[in-house]
Structures are given as C-alpha cells and as structure tokens.
Amino acid sequence: MPELRASALVDAPVAAVAGALLETSLITGFGVKVPGALLCLGDVLTGPFGVKLTVTRADLSGVSAAGDFLELHTDLVVTGAGTMVVDRVAWTTVGGMVGRFADVTVGRGMALRVLEKRSALLAERCRELGEAGVVVGAAIVRDGRLLAQQRAYPESHAGQWELPGGRVEDGEKPEEALARECVEELGVPVVVGEQVGPDVPLKKDMILRIYAAQLGGGEPEALEHNAVRWLTAGELPGVDWLPADRVLVPALQQLIT
Known part of the structure; x- marks a missing residue:
C-alpha cells in the first residue's frame, strides 16, 4: 500500500491544534461531505468519486479516517517549539500501468497539494483559536x-x-x-x-x-x-x-x- 507523508510545525499547544482538526470546515473545501460541523468518532465522510471514510480517531493524539482502499492519519507530536502535525495518506494501488500512473499523478501529486493547503488553513485557525473566548x-x-x-x-x-x-x-x-x-x-x-x-x-x-x-x-x-x-x-x-x-x-x- 503506497503511503505519502508530510509534516508541518504549528506554533500552538496540542489541545488547540487537536481542536482545530475537529472542525470539518478544514476539509469541506476539498469536496468532502460531512455530517456536522465537528468530527466525531464513527462519522462517515464522503469524498470525491464517492469515496467513503469512517472516522476512527479524533482526540489529542490526532485524527484518523479509513475506508476500503484509502486511509488518512494526522498525528500530533508535542515539541519545544509547538505542535508537529504529521500527515499520512495510504491507498491501495489499482493494478497495471494505469494504477502506477495514478499513484504518481493523482495519489502523490494531488494529495500533497491538499495537505499543504490544509496545513496553512490549520495554522491560521490555531492563531484565531488562541485569541478565542x-x-x-x-x-x-x-x-x-x-x-x-x-x-x-x-x-x-x-x-x-x-x-x-x-x-x-x-x-x-x-x-x-x-x-x-x-x-x-x-x-x-x-x-x-x-x-x-x-x-x-x-x-x-x-x-x-x-x-x-x-x-x-x-x-x-x-x-x-x-x-x-x-x-x-x-x-x-x-x-x-x-x-x-x-x-x-x-x-x-x-x-x-
């Protein structure tokens, strides 16, 4: 199963970062349909092309969601400079040349762009939450x-x-x-x-x-x-x-x- 990893350091406490990750507004902009404003354990997310993922973790350690051929994991690591956000995306490869092409162009290229944009949104939201009541x-x-x-x-x-x-x-x-x-x-x-x-x-x-x-x-x-x-x-x-x-x-x- 191919896997893509990306990481970013967010200057915020882990409790704030974990909370920001719960907001579904961070992912709805990428065509994901969600049942509510906050991610809860057991929620079913529907993505492009009918992909369905079930939330299997949503706590201080991060967020995970898994489906038949796709897994998304965001792990949070506390450091002296803030919270390290480590994203992992794993998927099942379709057989043949078409599958290998999809791994490179769609799987890695598209996923990396989405993760980079999501990281920027996450950092900005954490700054807002740092000033929240x-x-x-x-x-x-x-x-x-x-x-x-x-x-x-x-x-x-x-x-x-x-x-x-x-x-x-x-x-x-x-x-x-x-x-x-x-x-x-x-x-x-x-x-x-x-x-x-x-x-x-x-x-x-x-x-x-x-x-x-x-x-x-x-x-x-x-x-x-x-x-x-x-x-x-x-x-x-x-x-x-x-x-x-x-x-x-x-x-x-x-x-x-």
Missing part, C-alpha cells in the same frame, strides 16, 4: 461514573445533555470560572484538576475546554437544568449530547476507566 466544563467523576446535566433552554437544545460549566468572565482564570459555575449550577464546590481532551471550537471566536474535577462536598442538584445524571463509560455514546460535548466522549470514557 473560553467556555469551561467540568468532568466530575465519582465511583466510576460521570456527572452530566440536561439542558432546559434554549428550545433548540432543550433535553440534550452537557457537562456542567459556563463562560470564563473577564479577569477570571478558567479554573476559577469552573468552580464558580459548579456552585451556581449544581450547588456544590469542586476541586479542579487537569484539562481533558482538546479545546473544542464552539464558533469562530469561542472554544469549550473541559477539566477533570472532584466534588468538594454535598450532592449535585439541577439548579438551572432539567436534571442531573451519573453515567457509566458504556452509557456515554448513547446519550443525546450537545455536539461539542459529544466530540469529547472518547476522552471522557478514558477518564472514567
């Missing part, structure tokens, strides 16, 4: 279960589930904002830990950043939501999450287990 969320785990809350509003998202949290206000640190939001939404104090998963783009100038957290006492209540619920790792994929929270399901499952 932040919404924080708490991945609160107790006894092998994750706490989620059900939205009451707006109407378009009522009934869907999300992690507790809210926007970081001017002058606040993300950890301070998260502790404040958990008291306001759940009525409990929390101890904020490390970041979980990538920075997930919510819109052009806003990201969602999730932190692991532990209850500091008391029992969470749905003060501003319809309900709260404790979920096992196996239950997470079947929940009707908000789109940005759904992206983080693999990272949340790892946190629980």
Whole structure:
C-alpha cells in the first residue's frame, strides 16, 4: 500500500491544534461531505468519486479516517517549539500501468497539494483559536461514573445533555470560572484538576475546554437544568449530547476507566 507523508510545525499547544482538526470546515473545501460541523468518532465522510471514510480517531493524539482502499492519519507530536502535525495518506494501488500512473499523478501529486493547503488553513485557525473566548466544563467523576446535566433552554437544545460549566468572565482564570459555575449550577464546590481532551471550537471566536474535577462536598442538584445524571463509560455514546460535548466522549470514557 503506497503511503505519502508530510509534516508541518504549528506554533500552538496540542489541545488547540487537536481542536482545530475537529472542525470539518478544514476539509469541506476539498469536496468532502460531512455530517456536522465537528468530527466525531464513527462519522462517515464522503469524498470525491464517492469515496467513503469512517472516522476512527479524533482526540489529542490526532485524527484518523479509513475506508476500503484509502486511509488518512494526522498525528500530533508535542515539541519545544509547538505542535508537529504529521500527515499520512495510504491507498491501495489499482493494478497495471494505469494504477502506477495514478499513484504518481493523482495519489502523490494531488494529495500533497491538499495537505499543504490544509496545513496553512490549520495554522491560521490555531492563531484565531488562541485569541478565542473560553467556555469551561467540568468532568466530575465519582465511583466510576460521570456527572452530566440536561439542558432546559434554549428550545433548540432543550433535553440534550452537557457537562456542567459556563463562560470564563473577564479577569477570571478558567479554573476559577469552573468552580464558580459548579456552585451556581449544581450547588456544590469542586476541586479542579487537569484539562481533558482538546479545546473544542464552539464558533469562530469561542472554544469549550473541559477539566477533570472532584466534588468538594454535598450532592449535585439541577439548579438551572432539567436534571442531573451519573453515567457509566458504556452509557456515554448513547446519550443525546450537545455536539461539542459529544466530540469529547472518547476522552471522557478514558477518564472514567
């Protein structure tokens, strides 16, 4: 199986680069049809000539998608100068001279041009996300279960589930904002830990950043939501999450287990 590799250094933290890679706008310009604005595990992408790929990875380590005769992998490597983005494209060669010609002209030539353009778009998007506002969320785990809350509003998202949290206000640190939001939404104090998963783009100038957290006492209540619920790792994929929270399901499952 022929393989093409390309790499580029992006001056941004790995969480920002991994988040930017989740935005499907980076690939729709190349004729790829996608099911939503963010890549999620299991999504099916349809490319030119009817090529179909299934997303098999979308986390802090990068993104992968595979089909019957084509595989795409983007691996992220943390360096002292930023995040190294390593792209790999592998495909099955059609037999004969036509196949060898396609390997050189279409496979290598076209793929290399696409990767170079995508790298430039990725670097620019990471610069934008570096200046974006932040919404924080708490991945609160107790006894092998994750706490989620059900939205009451707006109407378009009522009934869907999300992690507790809210926007970081001017002058606040993300950890301070998260502790404040958990008291306001759940009525409990929390101890904020490390970041979980990538920075997930919510819109052009806003990201969602999730932190692991532990209850500091008391029992969470749905003060501003319809309900709260404790979920096992196996239950997470079947929940009707908000789109940005759904992206983080693999990272949340790892946190629980």
